[in-house]
Amino acid sequence: MTSTPPPSSLDPAIAARLKRAADGLVPAIAQQYDTGEVLMLGWMDDEALHRTLTTGRCTYWSRSRQEYWVKGDTSGHFQHVKSVALDCDADTVLVRVDQVGAACHTGDRTCFDSDVLLPLAK
Secondary structure (H helix, E strand, C coil): CCCCCCCCCCCHHHHHHCCCCCCCCEEEEEEECCCCCEEEEEEECHHHHHHHHHHCECEEEECCCCEEEECCCCCCCCEEEEEEEECCCCCCEEEEEEECCCCCCCCCCCCCCCCCCCCCCC
16 A cells, blocks of 8 residues: 655656656666766655755655665765756656765665676577
């Protein structure tokens, strides 16, 4: 069961453009701003996006804990926001960041380097 999202201060013009999943969330891809390295995927609702845009630090919504979390508050591995963009369908957020330390909760630099799948040969 999903709960009603808390009220948000997100700019209404941005909120009107977002295409959210049934739970009110959009995927948020964190990418290293200077190298293009894809670091992680998190989830944002309107308030998490508002906080990200206004604080300069990535704020995500934890689907398991049902609470906001700011990357680095507990780990010390901060994401300093350089830019935020919506994809062409406005259903995914790309946050370009300057990552300090590991992005992955496992301690790896990126969440996408430990289980590389190779394409099937033709």
